[in-house]
Amino acid sequence: MRGMSVWAVDGIGEVGPGDDLVALISEALERSGDVLVDGDVLVVASKIVSKAEGRLVAAENREQAITEEARRVVASRPRADGGVTRIVETRHGFVMAAAGVDASNVPEGHVLLLPVDPDASAAALARGLRERTGVRLGVVVTDTFGRPWRSAQTDLAIGAAYVKAVDDHRGDVDAHGRELTVSVTALVDEIASAADLVKSKVGGTPVAVVRGLDVLLDEPGPGVASLVRCAESDMFRLGSDEAFEEGHAAGMRMADLLADDARETRR
């Protein structure tokens, strides 16, 4: 096929703890008259994966749940409503607002946490759907991320299986024999964004099919975990205010030490 087509799968309905997503998705596809083919990628919102995996938990408040889900706070800022927006690193290594903890579309007094291991969730879903349909397909699990420097959010991948996470052009040269500047494409993130366009079009449907990217299908693979950059090597491992404050404290200690040294010398 030329290019790709992407469409949302209607009729998934509400998902609850223990629900069989393979069955729910297969049945919705059948009702829609959709037949999956080799090379299709199924894009699934983390929300229904979390619900099926029982990640809806009772929580006094969302803030406490965020604290528990966060490995560390990257940046924070007071909001107009009196609360504090926290950008945190999750247990998975994702840096996102509120640790991906969702309080919308869940019962009062509850919050929805991200899947414990979204790559494993994607792999289980892919294997189940492959068994049921006999089709060689990939799965991408998505969530919504803000980003620095640009307002508004985009969907990115938080889990993936049987689809290449990246397209690596490192070492490729251009027509003039020079190495390409941009070298690694985050395929699964681009797939997540593409699917969001059709999922929002029909009002937040949680599942979409991407057809035409057969060349990207792969072994189960290292998944989205392979895209996570470790904090130590990241130029933005801390918010600017937080890093300034750390520097400020270190600068004051340094000046005090220098002053002590100077006094010692004078004695």
Next chain:
Amino acid sequence: MRGMSVWAVDGIGEVGPGDDLVALISEALERSGDVLVDGDVLVVASKIVSKAEGRLVAAENREQAITEEARRVVASRPRADGGVTRIVETRHGFVMAAAGVDASNVPEGHVLLLPVDPDASAAALARGLRERTGVRLGVVVTDTFGRPWRSAQTDLAIGAAYVKAVDDHRGDVDAHGRELTVSVTALVDEIASAADLVKSKVGGTPVAVVRGLDVLLDEPGPGVASLVRCAESDMFRLGSDEAFEEGHAAGMRMADLLADDARETRR
């Protein structure tokens, strides 16, 4: 149409200064047998827009060109090859590596700069194509961006016209009457990412057509400029090392001032 389809337009060929992109793209579409329809969005790599607009400039070295294109340095870091990677804010307000200055696929001794006003470029292209084809279409101009916290790059929009930049759900409530957490979708960035999947599939073709997003077509609109967050209000306006250093210097000055005050008091 259900969902969307996205495909790359073949046969654009090399683009040079002063070339008429409207004619080049229209002719490539005709040769491919593609007929644009109302609601189509044309996604165009900034590279050919820059080339047509004469933004290929002689440059002793890429570093000098980056310095000239940068409004300020956001973060920098030494590279293994002895150079320095600079994340800068461009004249447009985009935060990106190397100010988007491209030295690949350009003649030796030259670099390619971003379009001066990519929203205006998108608008001119859209108007030209609308006149020539009689079709109500939108245009998105794209470039490739790295991002903090995740390795690999994705395509984002740097210019847009006649297509909604964002889908704003602020104030919408969920089934339980609670306001939605995620509220503004960066549509043009998701369109850029979707198009990149098919453009890379056929080896870096610079133009793709997105069909099926008719609902997103709009007045010329404020374009991608409306997505740029001003540095002052950004939690990551400076790299962590840079912010730490600023804080460190401020902390040392503060300690010195306090020491001076203490000496004054003792006198």
